[in-house]
Amino acid sequence: MLMRPAELEAIREGRVDLAFRRWDRPRVKVGTRLRTAVGLVEVVSVEQVPLSSLRAEDARRAGAHSLAALKDVLAARAERPVFRVGLRYAGVDPRETLRGQLPGPAEVVAILAGLDRLDAASPVGPWTRDTLRLIDRNPEVRAPELAARLGRPTAEFKRDVRKLKERGLTESLAIGYHICAVPGLPDGEVRLSGQRLSPRGEVVLDHEDGPRERAPRREGTPLPRTIGAPATRALRAVDLHTLQAVSTWTRHDLAALHGVGPIALDRLEAALAQLGLSFADRRPG
Template sequence: MIRPVELRAIRDGAVDLAFRRWDRPRVKVGTRLRTAVGLVEVTEVERVAPSRITAAEARRAGAPTLAALRERLAEPADRPVWRVGLRHAGADPREALREQLPDDAERAALAARLDRLDAAAADGPWTRETLRLIERRPGVRAPDLAASLGRETAEFKRDVRKLKELGLTVSLDVGYRLSPRGAALLGVAPPALPTGTPLPRVGAPASRALAAAGVATLEDVAAWRRGDLQALHGVGPHAVRVLGDALAGVGLDFAG
């Protein structure tokens, strides 16, 4: 529920508040949310009257003006407004976990964990089959992967999240790939990754368009003019802004 532009601002320290109309608090102080920029921690949750929100608080929430924030909070008017304090709490620990190759003891523990997941499944074992499918078909849409197994997409994605919690898979804008940890567990070669700086998450349509154009890294992006990139079907202004921010972060820019 936090927009990508706000997530980046939280990471950079420019935003540390959010305002939401909820019937009741949806988060608790101390909750750590896993997001595209890492962990975001909830530091406060307080019910407030919209009329008491200040211009300074609106800016801290990423709104250009107090009026813009109040307009955003206009509906649903029958629900109270909650002020939520936020802070960036570091990298998602799963990012480090998926790079860690298991030793013999860890491999046995992971295998036992997968066995328990299989035993608890109403439709029978699924963990190794799913890992092998992702290994064979990286970057393929989840609905297509699910259909190849005769499974519902929502259930398939739920199960892949369990594998991700163990550091065995990596979610892409489109589909998944095995992590080095997952490859080691299966005894296969780790997936070949593009050499260069990985692309930020820009959404599935833009990711498909970039892949079709042979753009796999930020160094590839830097060879394109901004307008030419945005002319690709599926690459909209938001994706170009995200790519531009990522380029600036590594000292690069669009061509021209």
């Protein structure tokens, strides 16, 4: 179930708790916890409803400007039924916590045994160590480029990387969102991200290969994935890679960067507030 960055932020803040979709059948189940850019979003209800039953309160709870606006969105694929999906923010993705937990020797052995099982079950043969080494040598490189270096289809490679991510060994770094026309995907939005080993993954790979020199890991909280590709590129171009770095700039100075618009600034401000931070009153120097 795809959700736009603004929709995810509103769910996290408690301003949105409904979504309406045109589906041929239910695509999610009650109790499902969706992993998103803002954390876990839980599905609390799913029901098919007549379009005529929607009211202004439904539109407000879905984040639409009006009932008419909501119905306009649902006008596409009119041959499919409308589903009313209840949602709630369910907290931080537990993989984020796991990534920073450094395993001891016994746990490393258990993790490696799990990787051996993945290798044994794979139709392409052993892949886990080669993939970890490739990501380690090429931090922040996007999955399609990494897959090409291994001569593997991107979808297949990304599926395997997700298995490593489930174990807290890798993490995705947001590059932004690209708007495109994707048949069958109503939101038409694709998240672009690079890969790198997590601190946990580095410990595991170092146990296998011995320690290696790595570029210093950036300290601080990464930029939120919801600010969009233009804003992300603009901030990185001036060496702002974390929220802590962003907090040293004024809102006025950030707004002067090409690609950083009001929506991105509002999302940055909300993310800063969650850390007890804010934009600077004036830029140092």
